[in-house]
Amino acid sequence: MKKSSKFTFSVFITITSFLLLGLIFMIVPLVQGSDRIVVVLLLIGAHAVVFMMLYQIYLTYLKPNEQIKAVLAELIKGNYTARSYEKSHHGVDHLGYAVNKLAFNLQNLNRQDKMHSRQLHTVIENMESGIMLLDTKGYVQLINRKFTELFDKTEAEVTNQLYYQVLDQKKVYQAVQDAFLYEETFKNSITITKGQNRLFIEIVAVPFFNESNDLRGLVFVFHDITELKHVDQIRKDFVANVSHELKTPVTSIKGFAETMLDDDAIEPAMIHKFLTIIYKESDRLQSLIHDLLELTKLEQEEFKVELKRINFSVIVNDCVTFVKELAHKRDLELKLNVDSDLFLTGDGARLKQVILNLLYNAISYSKDHGQIVVTAKRTHPWIELTIKDNGIGIPEEMIDRIFERFYRVDQARSRETGGTGLGLAIVKHIVEAHEGVIEVDSQVDIGTTFKILIPITHGLS
Ligand SMILES: Nc1ncnc2c1ncn2[C@@H]1O[C@H](COP(=O)(O)OP(=O)(O)OP(=O)(O)O)[C@@H](O)[C@H]1O
Ligand SMILES: [Mg+2]
Numbered sequence: 001m002k003k004s005s006k007f008t009f010s011v012f013i014t015i016t017s018f019l020l021l022g023l024i025f026m027i028v029p030l031v032q033g034s035d036r037i038v039v040v041l042l043l044i045g046a047h048a049v050v051f052m053m054l055y056q057i058y059l060t061y062l063k064p065n066e067q068i069k070a071v072l073a074e075l076i077k078g079n080y081t082a083r084s085y086e087k088s089h090h091g092v093d094h095l096g097y098a099v100n101k102l103a104f105n106l107q108n109l110n111r112q113d114k115m116h117s118r119q120l121h122t123v124i125e126n127m128e129s130g131i132m133l134l135d136t137k138g139y140v141q142l143i144n145r146k147f148t149e150l151f152d153k154t155e156a157e158v159t160n161q162l163y164y165q166v167l168d169q170k171k172v173y174q175a176v177q178d179a180f181l182y183e184e185t186f187k188n189s190i191t192i193t194k195g196q197n198r199l200f201i202e203i204v205a206v207p208f209f210n211e212s213n214d215l216r217g218l219v220f221v222f223h224d225i226t227e228l229k230h231v232d233q234i235r236k237d238f239v240a241n242v243s244h245e246l247k248t249p250v251t252s253i254k255g256f257a258e259t260m261l262d263d264d265a266i267e268p269a270m271i272h273k274f275l276t277i278i279y280k281e282s283d284r285l286q287s288l289i290h291d292l293l294e295l296t297k298l299e300q301e302e303f304k305v306e307l308k309r310i311n312f313s314v315i316v317n318d319c320v321t322f323v324k325e326l327a328h329k330r331d332l333e334l335k336l337n338v339d340s341d342l343f344l345t346g347d348g349a350r351l352k353q354v355i356l357n358l359l360y361n362a363i364s365y366s367k368d369h370g371q372i373v374v375t376a377k378r379t380h381p382w383i384e385l386t387i388k389d390n391g392i393g394i395p396e397e398m399i400d401r402i403f404e405r406f407y408r409v410d411q412a413r414s415r416e417t418g419g420t421g422l423g424l425a426i427v428k429h430i431v432e433a434h435e436g437v438i439e440v441d442s443q444v445d446i447g448t449t450f451k452i453l454i455p456i457t458h459g460l461s
Contacts, residue, residue, distance in 0.1 A: 005062030012054050020047040068099050075099075080107035130201075130222035136215055138163050138176065150192065150201065150222055172203060172220075179205035179218050189225070200229045241406040245288055245420065249281035284420075291422040295405065298429040305347035305433045307458050312342040312351070312383050316376050319355040323363060332366055337375040344383050345458040350430045357423045358387045358450050364419065365448065366391035382436075382453040390447035399440055403428045434458065 023043055031039050067084045074082030080103055084096040124131055130147035132140060140158045148154060151167065158166045163176055175186045186205045191198055202223040210216050256274040260266060297303060316338050327334045362372045366389050373388045394402060394409055401407045406421040431438045434454050442448040 005058060005066045009054060009058040009062060013051060016047060016050050016054070020044070064093060064096055068096050071096075071099050071103065075103055075106060080110050129224070130220075132158075132163070132166075132220040132222070134163055134176065134218040134220065136180075136217055138180075140166055141217070147222065150194075150199070150224070152194075175203055175205040175220075176218060179207050180215070183207050183209075183215055197226075199224055200226045238405060242292065245406065246285070249285045249288075252281045253278050253285075288420045288422075291420050291426065295422055295426055295429070298426060298433070303433065305350055305430070307345050307347060309343060310346055310348045310351075312344050312346070312385075312454070313338050313340050313376060315348055315352055316355055316374065316385065319352055319359060320374055322356065323359045326360075327363055327372065330363055330366065331369050332363060333369075333371045335371060335373045337373060337377075339377045342376055342378055342383050344454055344456045346434050346454055347430075350433070351454070354427045354430050354452065355385070355387075357427045358452075361423065361450075362387050362389040362391065362448070365389065378456070379453070381456055383456055384451065384453050386449055386451045388447065388449040393444040393446055393448055394440070394442040395444055396442075399442055402440070403438075 020043055024040060027039055027043070028036055064084070071082045071084045082103055083100050124142075124144045127144060127146060130150045131142070131144040132147055133142040135141050140161050140163060143153070143155055143158055153166060164173055169190050169192075171188045171190050175188050178184075178186045184207070187202065189200060189202045191200055193199075202225045204221040204223070206219045206221070208216050208219060256278050260271060260274055317336070320334060320336060324334060359372070359374075366372065370390050373386075375384075375386045375388070377384055392410075398407075398409050402409065403424045405425045408419060408421040428438055431452050431454070435458060436452055436454040439451045439453075440448065441451070
């Protein structure tokens, strides 16, 4: 048990008091008369001086020393707020000052350290990639929020577990082993299933080292590249679709031209028939190339609609007049329900393209003697246009896909009508460039309604 300086001081005082008493008892019998009083007074005086000196020593050295020891004990425990009381910069007080300075610096360092680790923690937690830190023995030391989301594992479940107990992916094991063995970065990709979705994850295993270049562990990064894969797939599909679409008319044109070249005795009627087919097919090629170029133009980042104040009612009526003849030929009734003077800020030529595309679709996918109803009205802050047919309709599961490039519900029928499957993709782009919305409602054999909403004032919707 440690003895305090107060205790030590009390012991000294007690001993000197006993010594004094001893001296009084020893010396007093040796002197006579009034000298006795003088001796006793001298001894008491000497005792008082010794007491004062000891008390001064206690105050100057022992007590501050005690305090410094207590502060150091607190610092060792990690309490960097502990301070000792110092009056001057001399002697023991100087030591107290130094200890206080040390405590102050430690407190600052500790504060900075905590701030850095908080910042680091925030960065790691909010990264868009999953992180897993392994020590040299393959035990998981740290994971972040994204990792938890990707693999549905909590921190408590994985910390201090071996990596192969946490993830059951052969490619992960391989990456860990290669990275540890060759002490180099390794990349690979894995797929994981989350509910209905399959996610593509790129994994990167990066070994890390200390200052003496000894391997300290492995950082695993998991990037979700599903979106990229999807875009890549769309691009591949697009190239495959374009090639396929171009192949059909080119093969046909080539075939008929070859037949005519090979056979000199071919009848003029047949030549006319073949040339008509060649003409039709080249026409199809032309419209395909036109639509592709159009779509490319619309998809360019810098594409902007040319905005003007336009009378949408006039545009709708013009388009209906344009297709009237065709609808008549197909024995279709065209009903108009267009409010007059529907002004909006938009690109007249592009909106015409939208309405014509929708009208052609309504005509192409109608049944004989069908009916098409065109309605345009103001539903603030929009102008609403609906084109409703009672044609063949679209199966529910395909409705979401009809805006995809080249997507056709019935390939044969669309080809018959000369469709390329790009019309609605173009329509959607134009509507969105106007900050508008397009909606479809359809039922097989009952009909289809396309609704477009264009903001009356561009940029305010
Ligand atoms: N009104 C409609 N009724 C039924 N099906 C429709 C209708 N409009 C579009 N579709 C379906 O959506 C598909 C995509 O239409 P889209 O206009 O993009 O292509 P398309 O008409 O085949 O060719 P084009 O590029 O020449 O317009 C069509 O092939 C058709 O199957
Ligand atoms: Mg179409």
